[in-house]
Every structure is written in structure tokens, then in C-alpha cells.
Amino acid sequence: MSAGVPGSAVDEVTDAVLTASRLLVAVSARSIAAVGEDVTLPQFRMLVVLAGRGPQRAGELAELLDVHPSTATRMADRLVGAGLIDRVANPQSRREVIVALTEPGRHLVEDVTARRRAEIASIVARLDPQLRANLVSALRAFADAGDEPMAVSSRDASALGWT
Amino acid sequence: MSAGVPGSAVDEVTDAVLTASRLLVAVSARSIAAVGEDVTLPQFRMLVVLAGRGPQRAGELAELLDVHPSTATRMADRLVGAGLIDRVANPQSRREVIVALTEPGRHLVEDVTARRRAEIASIVARLDPQLRANLVSALRAFADAGDEPMAVSSRDASALGWT
DNA sequence: CGCCAAATTTTGTACTATACAAATATCTAC
DNA sequence: GTAGATATTTGTATAGTACAAAATTTGGCG
Structure with missing residues (x-):
């Protein structure tokens, strides 16, 4: 392994992150389903951004x-078909199209978000407070460590046949 | 919020887990692409299981x-079309179909896995060792806390209009 | 002024992932 | 040996996705 990190640590971190993430995706899916709207996860992402x-x-x-x-x-x-967003041409520049939430769309996001937050809160609440603090700082550090584009040393890169 | 956990903590944990998970997915996608095979993420999951x-x-x-x-x-x-798995009828029970990796399939998995592990290792290596230990234990605790099916107290559930 | 190049979005096409329902093939128990 | 159960595939439909090509609009320049 590239830098004195035992392979098992890599696999443990990978597994742990992916398991936790699967849990969150499941919670999100449940929260959307609970609201009864027939919206997919990617669609919901769009609504959340808006x-x-x-x-x-x-x-x-x-x-x-x-x-x-x-x-x-x-x-x-x-x-648009589901009535959750509107599309209007920008009057200033008619080749541009502005997408915005409708009232039902905003409502949906609020509803789902509230449910999701409540469910995640009930999970987080079960965590030992010390662990809870560790979780956020450790994950942030991890994400930061990975953020730098092409996160491999050039030595590793050439050893692996990367450009 | 359901149990004395400030909303911001919920959002922080959620954000942190999802960000970390996005990073890992990106690493996986890069690793597959680096090998040059035209395999999607779901397909690769199947290969990994096999x-x-x-x-x-x-x-x-x-x-x-x-x-x-x-x-x-x-x-x-x-x-099968890509030559990465084989499908053979189970001789004991010809309605069953057994799926198995071909040699190229096994190779692909090993190759991609090695690259992915190397890249994740280089991220993990940058973590303070204390944080690294925290990361795994905190994530495990989180996933465990969420594992219990329907992870909400009945009080919360009724408050939210759940069945 | 008018036309052409750049920008923005949509449409055409193609493919993967996905589910449900129906068809198919096989097995098993009576 | 036939009926019901089991395992897989096929038919059909929908969503997400990308790339290329078309359509629309804008803006600048001669």
C-alpha cells in the first residue's frame, strides 16, 4: 500500500463510508416515498438545488x-409535468430558460427534508456525543484530503501506470 | 428536532457523509475508467460480488x-457480451443458471480494486492517525444506529404522521 | 441595416438500469 | 404423469444519461 497505511484500514474506511452512505440514501428514499409523491432521487436533487x-x-x-x-x-x-417546477423564458434574453419551483414543489422539498432530518436526527441522537463530534471532524478531514484533484502522489501514479 | 440534537448537527453529519461518499464514488468511477474497460458502476458491482x-x-x-x-x-x-462473465446451466437443476467471472472478468476486478485501494490509501494516509481511527468507529456506530429498521421513536412517528 | 458567429436550449438517437407482468422451462410431490 | 411451485427470461414501459444535430436568440461588425 502506498504510504504505510495497512490495507485493512483502507477497506475499513471505504466500507464504513459506503455503508453509512447507503443508509442515508435509504433514509432519503423512504422520506420521499413517505410523502407519497412519485419523484425520483435525481429529480429530488434538482428540486433541492432550486x-x-x-x-x-x-x-x-x-x-x-x-x-x-x-x-x-x-x-x-x-x-413540469408533475407541477413541481415552472419554466419561463427570461424576458431579458429569450434564449435563456429560467427554472423555478412551484408552490407544490417548494412544499414537497420542505416536507421531505423535514422527514429526512427527523429520521437522521433520531439516528444521530443514539450516538455517543463524543462519537458524534468525531464523526463530523473525521469525515470532513477525509473529504478534504480527497478533494485535491488527482489524489495520488506522482510516485504512486507512475508505479500504477497512470499518466 | 426529535431528541436534543441540534438541527445543525444533523445537517453536518448528513453533509459530511454524503460528501465523503461522493468522493468514494468518484474514485471508483476513475478507477474503472483508468482500466479502460467500458463497464458501468452497477456492472462493476456485479463483478465484485462474483x-x-x-x-x-x-x-x-x-x-x-x-x-x-x-x-x-x-x-x-x-x-457476457463483454466477455467478463459466463453463464452456465446448473447440471443438477437445469432451471437454475450459474453466473461466474471469466478470467478477464476476475482480472478486471483485481485491476480496478488495486487502483481504487491505492487511491483511497493515499487519501487515508493524509489523515491524522487519531482522526483515522475516529472515522471508522464513528461511522460504524452511525451505521449501526441506523440499522434498526424504522429508526424513529413511536412518539416522533406519530408526530410526523407516520403509521 | 443585415447577416453571421456565438450562446442556449431542445430534439433525435442510443444505451443502461430499472420494475412489473407474462411467458417459458424445469422440478417435485402426489 | 400431471399440477403446482420455482427459476429465469422476455415483453413492455419509464427514467437517467450522453452526444450530435437542429432550432432559437443574441450581438457584433462590415
Whole structure:
């Protein structure tokens, strides 16, 4: 292994993060289902972005979601069909399209978010407070450590045949 | 909030776990791409299960991956096409189909896994050792706390209008 | 002014993942 | 040996995804 970290530690961290993440995804899915709306997880992500950052240009929205613009268009089609978002041409520049939550859309996000937060809170509440503090700092450090693009030393990279 | 846990703690934990998990998914995707094979993440999951538990019945495989059997069939179709798995009828019970890695399939898994482990190791290596230990124990505790099915107190549940 | 290049979005096409229902094939027990 | 149970595949439909091409709009330049 590349830097004095035993392989088992790598696998333990990987497993632990992925398990925790699966749990959160399951909680989110449950929360959406509980609200009874027929919205997929990617669609919900779009709604959350709109709730958090306000109305957005279609292309900007695609970038925020890290999908191709045409993907965003089609996702938006479905959400418009469900009455959860509106699409209006920007009067200043009619080639741009502004996407915004409708009232039902905002409601949905609030509803689902409240349920999700409540459920996660009930999990977090069961954690020993010391562990709880560790969790956040350790995960942040982990994410920060991985943030630097191409997170491998050049020695490792060449050893593995990377460019 | 349900149990004396400030909302911000909930959001911090949620954010931290999801960010870390996104990082890992990105690492995995990079590792697969680096090997140059045109395999999707779900397909790779199937290969990993086969590598870890040996040849499996089609239905068993679907359960392990938590997808519908027909989904597994189609995923397997593509992997057979790519020469990464084999499908043989169980001689003992010809209605059953056994799916197994081919040599190229096993190779692919080993290759990708090695790259992924190396990259994650280089991230983990940057962590303060104390944080590293905290990370695993805290995440495990979190996942365990969430494992209990329907992780909400009945008081919370009724307060939220759950059944 | 008018046209052409750049920007923005949508449409056409193709493919994967996914589920449900129905068809198919096999096995087993009576 | 036939009926019911079991295992898989096929038919059909939908969502997410990308790339390429078309459509629309804007803006600048001769």
C-alpha cells in the first residue's frame, strides 16, 4: 500500500463510508416515498438545488447537478409535468430558460427534508456525543484530503501506470 | 428536532457523509475508467460480488445486488457480451443458471480494486492517525444506529404522521 | 441595416438500469 | 404423469444519461 497505511484500514474506511452512505440514501428514499409523491432521487436533487439557490438558468442547473444540459431538460420536462417546477423564458434574453419551483414543489422539498432530518436526527441522537463530534471532524478531514484533484502522489501514479 | 440534537448537527453529519461518499464514488468511477474497460458502476458491482462470493445463481445474485431478477438478467447479458462473465446451466437443476467471472472478468476486478485501494490509501494516509481511527468507529456506530429498521421513536412517528 | 458567429436550449438517437407482468422451462410431490 | 411451485427470461414501459444535430436568440461588425 502506498504510504504505510495497512490495507485493512483502507477497506475499513471505504466500507464504513459506503455503508453509512447507503443508509442515508435509504433514509432519503423512504422520506420521499413517505410523502407519497412519485419523484425520483435525481429529480429530488434538482428540486433541492432550486430550493437552496433559487430559480436558475437551465444550463446553470445542469452544471450544478453535474449532468448534460439535455439531461436537465428532460428531467425538467417531467417535473413540469408533475407541477413541481415552472419554466419561463427570461424576458431579458429569450434564449435563456429560467427554472423555478412551484408552490407544490417548494412544499414537497420542505416536507421531505423535514422527514429526512427527523429520521437522521433520531439516528444521530443514539450516538455517543463524543462519537458524534468525531464523526463530523473525521469525515470532513477525509473529504478534504480527497478533494485535491488527482489524489495520488506522482510516485504512486507512475508505479500504477497512470499518466 | 426529535431528541436534543441540534438541527445543525444533523445537517453536518448528513453533509459530511454524503460528501465523503461522493468522493468514494468518484474514485471508483476513475478507477474503472483508468482500466479502460467500458463497464458501468452497477456492472462493476456485479463483478465484485462474483469475485467476493464466487459463482452465484442468477436469482441469488439479484438479491445480493438488491435488484429485480430481470434487471440482473439484463446486466448479465451485457457482461457476457463483454466477455467478463459466463453463464452456465446448473447440471443438477437445469432451471437454475450459474453466473461466474471469466478470467478477464476476475482480472478486471483485481485491476480496478488495486487502483481504487491505492487511491483511497493515499487519501487515508493524509489523515491524522487519531482522526483515522475516529472515522471508522464513528461511522460504524452511525451505521449501526441506523440499522434498526424504522429508526424513529413511536412518539416522533406519530408526530410526523407516520403509521 | 443585415447577416453571421456565438450562446442556449431542445430534439433525435442510443444505451443502461430499472420494475412489473407474462411467458417459458424445469422440478417435485402426489 | 400431471399440477403446482420455482427459476429465469422476455415483453413492455419509464427514467437517467450522453452526444450530435437542429432550432432559437443574441450581438457584433462590415
